[in-house]
Amino acid sequence: MSGYAFELDRVLVVDDEVRSLETITRALDDDFEVICANSAADAEALLEQQPVQVILCDQRMPERTGVEFLADTRERWPQIPRIIISGYTDSENIIHAINQAGIFHYLTKPWHPEQLLNVVKNAVQLFHLQQQNQLLANELNFSASTLETRLRSQRRELQREYQLDRIVRADDSPMNALIERLQQVARYDVSVMISGESGTGKELLARAIHYNSPRADKPFVIENCGALHDELLSSELFGHKKGAFTGATTDHVGLFEKANGGTIFLDEIGEVSPAFQVKLLRVLQEGEIRPLGSNQSKRVNVRVVAATNRDLLAEVKAKRFRADLYYRLTTVELPVLPLRQRPMDILPIAESLLREYAPVFDCGEARFSAELGACLQAYRWPGNVREMQNEIQRLLVFSRCDGANDGPKLLQPQQLSAPLRADLPQALEPVEIEDYVADALEDGPRLSLKTQVEALERQMILRALDYFQGNKSKAAQALGLSRVGLANKLKRYQIDPFEEIDDGRFDH
Incomplete structure (x- = not known):
């Protein structure tokens, strides 16, 4: 980890129940440095000792309620966004808490880990924006024309983005x-x-x-x-x-x-x-x-x-x-189509995200290996681009921490074992089927149905073998065949691997 300059933001979690502290910590500690306090007094002591970017507090505590504690911290540390967790869902209670303690967000129980993580991320972003705003406010007084020039520049930058x-x-x-x-x-x-x-x-x-x-x-x-x-x-x-x-x-x-x-x-x-x-x-x-x-x-x-x-x-x-x-x-x-219906966009988006996140994780000019790229391409991405953002960051974290070079091993199981995509041979669109049959047949479209089906099957096998770079085990799995079944079809259709793919990558 030497030379790793990325510093995590710090979240203070306040709850008198140890199990709740542990649950919240597990949800956040991949993305933040989490420090815990089981009372309002302990939390205030921690706030006096070290900087904190977000405070996350339970409402029900023995000495002071969460709202009372956060109202006090609002007076002393107003720049820190405050989040409260409560089982109460009455809108009047929520509005009262928001106004009394200046709550950034009110989470009701039971909360979902991804929901909690997103709320805390937004709160951290707000903290840094406030810090930047304060730095701007502490600079030299700007004239109206200077401020307007800066605003125009920022708008132009957004328009370019x-x-x-x-x-x-x-x-x-x-x-x-x-x-x-x-x-x-x-x-x-x-x-x-x-x-x-x-x-x-x-x-x-x-x-x-x-x-x-x-x-x-x-x-x-x-x-x-x-x-x-x-x-x-x-x-x-x-x-x-x-x-x-x-x-x-x-x-x-x-x-x-x-x-x-x-x-x-x-x-x-x-x-x-x-x-x-x-x-x-x-x-x-x-x-x-x-x-x-x-x-x-x-x-x-x-x-x-x-x-x-x-x-x-x-x-x-x-x-x-x-x-x-x-x-x-x-x-x-x-x-907007989901990623699984536009597979050609998967690698361009993944590579763009890699370029964006690699400097953050001190990974230099990271690139996808051919095998890792094929795995990303084959996965259906049910969570679409948002899921891909998380996965690219996770890959960078583990490659950075473990020094790993074998990208596919860093993928999560559902992505590593992804079946062949719907756009590959086993589920061709009707137009593609016509194209494959037309390419395969030299005698025209009046041949028997059996002949046309066999020609299509041969093309599907060839395409699967080409996609998996000659790996017959993966091709057989994607086509729903056993390895022996695929071998029989190769023999039946007189497909010679070394003639069809001349780089010798077929496994034997």
């Missing part, structure tokens, strides 16, 4: 048609619905729409609509006035108002309740918001981009999603 030609894909990717359509849509002020499985990059496309539109120099804000109860979601999107509900101690500006002139991205829109759908529809129809507790409406000029991993038309037919809201949000729909 989200240029459509920088969205990674293969030359023959089906994403090309989607990007072309996005380019046409971005310039017009219409609502867009991005549909697709989780992890396919819907937020990336939403940002690309904004930064390739006339609104690019205005705000872009995001809300995950599936993460909050109706009252909290209303507060976040439309704002609230002081005293609007228990715990509302100050006015709060909603995201629609913050995004005025720009774009708001409503992620997981299919998760909102029927009651909230009515509120949102009214805002979209009237172009006005009314903060909770206020009797005055405010005009807003906001472009809405929404995203869902649900089949919203099916939800409309089942009367779980309002048809009028669906059509209001879906002037244009952009469906």
Whole structure:
């Protein structure tokens, strides 16, 4: 580990139950340095001794509640994001905790490890952004023109980052048609619905729409609509006035108002309740918001981009999603294919992620071996790009820590043993079948069905052998044959490995 300069961010976990401390530590210790305290007093002592980037606290503790402890830390260490875990799900309790202790996030039990990890990652990112902001504030006083120049420069950088030609894909990717359509849509002020499985990059496309539109120099804000109860979601999107509900101690500006002139991205829109759908529809129809507790409406000029991993038309037919809201949000729909349906994009995206993460893990100019690349290509990636991001980082961690050179051995079992992809011979598309038969037959298409099937089978075997670089065991497994069965077919179809592939890589 000598020379490894990557320093982990530190998370303080406060809970009086040892088992809870152990469970949370297991969920976080791959990504963070976790320090634990079983009381508020011990936690304060640790905070005085060493810097901490995030505080994660249980609500029920014997001396002080989590909210009381975090309210105290808010006074002394206001820059540290605070997260609380509780079994209470009442919205008034949550809002009270958020306002009293300045809670960054409120997690309810039972929580999922991936959910907890994502919340803590977001909190760490907020901490560093606050630090950077503070450094900027401590610099020389900028004149208005200097500040405006800096803002313009930052906007130009964002516009460059989200240029459509920088969205990674293969030359023959089906994403090309989607990007072309996005380019046409971005310039017009219409609502867009991005549909697709989780992890396919819907937020990336939403940002690309904004930064390739006339609104690019205005705000872009995001809300995950599936993460909050109706009252909290209303507060976040439309704002609230002081005293609007228990715990509302100050006015709060909603995201629609913050995004005025720009774009708001409503992620997981299919998760909102029927009651909230009515509120949102009214805002979209009237172009006005009314903060909770206020009797005055405010005009807003906001472009809405929404995203869902649900089949919203099916939800409309089942009367779980309002048809009028669906059509209001879906002037244009952009469906994003999962990675398994665009396998040509897998290696370009993986290589792009490798270039991005390798310097972070001090891995220099890391590259995929041919065998590792084949494993990545063969896997179906049910978690799509998000799963791939995690896997590339995991590969870099283990190759960096273990000094391992044999990439495939570092893969997780489900990826190492991935079957041949659906786009390979055993599940050819109809057009591909016609092409293979046409290539294989010299006497035209009027031959018997048996002859045509045999010709197709021969081509499938050849393609599988070529894909696995002559490894007959892997080819047989992918084709659903035994090794003996494959050997018999090689003999039957007079396939000579050394003639078909001249580099001698067939195993015997």
